[in-house]
Amino acid sequence: MPSQDLNKKPHTIFELFCVFSLITLQGFGGVISIMQRHLVEQRRWFSQAEFLEMFAMSQVLPGPNVCNLALMIGDRFFGTRGALVALSGMIVLPMFVILTLAGSYEQITAGSHVAGAIKGMSVVAVGMTFGTALRLLSGIQTNIVGRVIPTLVVLLVFYLVGFLRVPIFWVILFCGGGSFFWAHRSLKNRRVVKEI
Amino acid sequence: MSASDWISILGQFAFLSFLAVGGVMSVAPDMHRVVVVELSILSNEQFLAAITLGKLSPGPNALFVAVLGYQIAGIVGAIAMTGAMIIPSAIFAFYVTRWRRDNSHRLSVQSFSIGAAPVVVGLLLSTGFVLIQNFPDVFTMICVLAVALVVWKSRLHLMSLMAIGAFLGAMGVV
Numbered sequence: 058m059p060s061q062d063l064n065k066k067p068h069t070i071f072e073l074f075c076v077f078s079l080i081t082l083q084g085f086g087g088v089i090s091i092m093q094r095h096l097v098e099q100r101r102w103f104s105q106a107e108f109l110e111m112f113a114m115s116q117v118l119p120g121p122n123v124c125n126l127a128l129m130i131g132d133r134f135f136g137t138r139g140a141l142v143a144l145s146g147m148i149v150l151p152m153f154v155i156l157t158l159a160g161s162y163e164q165i166t167a168g169s170h171v172a173g174a175i176k177g178m179s180v181v182a183v184g185m186t187f188g189t190a191l192r193l194l195s196g197i198q199t200n201i202v203g204r205v206i207p208t209l210v211v212l213l214v215f216y217l218v219g220f221l222r223v224p225i226f227w228v229i230l231f232c233g234g235g236s237f238f239w240a241h242r243s244l245k246n247r248r249v250v251k252e253i
Numbered sequence: 254m255s256a257s258d259w260i261s262i263l264g265q266f267a268f269l270s271f272l273a274v275g276g277v278m279s280v281a282p283d284m285h286r287v288v289v290v291e292l293s294i295l296s297n298e299q300f301l302a303a304i305t306l307g308k309l310s311p312g313p314n315a316l317f318v319a320v321l322g323y324q325i326a327g328i329v330g331a332i333a334m335t336g337a338m339i340i341p342s343a344i345f346a347f348y349v350t351r352w353r354r355d356n357s358h359r360l361s362v363q364s365f366s367i368g369a370a371p372v373v374v375g376l377l378l379s380t381g382f383v384l385i386q387n388f389p390d391v392f393t394m395i396c397v398l399a400v401a402l403v404v405w406k407s408r409l410h411l412m413s414l415m416a417i418g419a420f421l422g423a424m425g426v427v
Binding site for chain 2: 081083084085086088089090091106109110112114115116117118119120121122123124125128129132133137144147148150151152158159162170173175176178179180181182183185186187190191192193194196197198202206207208211213215217218219220225226228229232233236237238240243248
C-alpha cells in the first residue's frame with residue numbers, strides 16, 4: 058500500500074486493544090459507522106479506500122463482520138498477536154455489558170422511558186448506517202475503472218436488495234462478479250498500455 | 254444438560270460459524286432450530302430476548318450468542334458458545350487475509366478489491382433502507398434521514414448523536 062506511509066498507526070498493542078474497546082462500546086446498532094469514523098477520520102490509520110477494501114473483505118468472509126475487520130486490522134499492525142488483541146478488544150467488554158443486561162432484562166423492557174430511549178437510539182443507528190454508506194462512496198476507486206460502472210453497481214445493488222429483496226447471495230454472485238470482471242478487464246488494459 | 258448435548262450444540266454452532274456469510278444474524282434461524290426446536294433447552298421467549306439484547310447493547314450483534322450460552326449454563330456457557338461461534342470463522346478469516354496480503358500483486362486480488370467496493374457500499378445502503386421500514390411514520394423517517402445527512406456531511410461526534418436520540422426517545426418525542 059503506497060499510502061501507508063502517510064497514515065498514522067497505533068504505537069503499542071495496548072493502544073490497539075483500547076481503541077477497539079472504545080469503538081465497540083460506542084457501537085449501538087452497528088459498529089461499522091463508529092469504526093469508520095474513528096480509524097479513518099479521527100486517527101487516520103487508513104484512507105477511505107483502504108478501509109473500504111478491508112470492509113469489503115470482511116463482508117465476504119463468514120462470521121461477525123466487524124470482528125473479522127478488527128482481526129485484519131490487528132494483523133496488519135502487529136501480526137498474529139495484534140489480530141488476537143484487536144478481536145478480544147471487540148468482544149471482551151461488550152460481553153460483560155450484555156451479560157449484565159441479561160440479568161436485568163425484565164426491568165429494562167418494562168420501563169417506558171428506557172424503552173423509549175432504546176427506540177430513539179435505534180433511529181439514530183439506522184441514520185448512521187445510511188450516513189456511513191454515503192461517506193464511504195468517496196472511497197470507491199475510480200481512477201482505473203472509471204466512474205460510470207461503480208455508480209451503476211451501487212445503484213443496482215441498492216435496488217435489488219433494498220427494494221426487491223433479492224437474496225444477498227445472488228446479488229454478490231452476479232453484481233460482484235460483474236464488477237470484478239470489469240475491474241479485471243480495466244486493470245489488464247492498463248497493463249497493456251503500460252507495456253507499450 | 255448432558256455432555257453429548259454440549260458437544261452437539263458447540264459443534265453445530267462452530268459449523269454455522271462457517272456459513273455465516275454476511276454476519277451472524279444470517280444464521281440466527283438455524284441457531285433457533287438447534288437450541289429451541291431440536292434440543293429444546295431454551296424457550297422461544299428466551300431466544301427472542303437474546304436477539305433483542307444483542308441489538309440494544311453495544312458491540313457486535315453476534316454477542317447474542319453469549320446470552321444464549323448464559324441462559325443455558327451461566328458464564329461458562331456464555332464463553333463456550335461465543336468461542337464456538339467466533340473462533341472457527343476467525344481462524345479462517347485470518348488465513349484468507351494473510352493469503353490475500355501475500356498475493357496482493359495478483360491481478361485477480363486487485364480486481365476483487367476494486368470490484369467489491371461498490372457492491373459493499375450498495376449493500377450498506379440497502380441495510381439502512383430495509384431498517385428504515387421498521388419506522389412506519391413519516392416523522393421518524395425524516396429523523397432518520399436527518400441523522401444520515403448529519404453523519405454524511407458533518408463531523409459531529411457520533412456518541413452525541415446517540416445521546417440526543419436516547420434523550421428524545423425517553424421524552425417520547427421520537
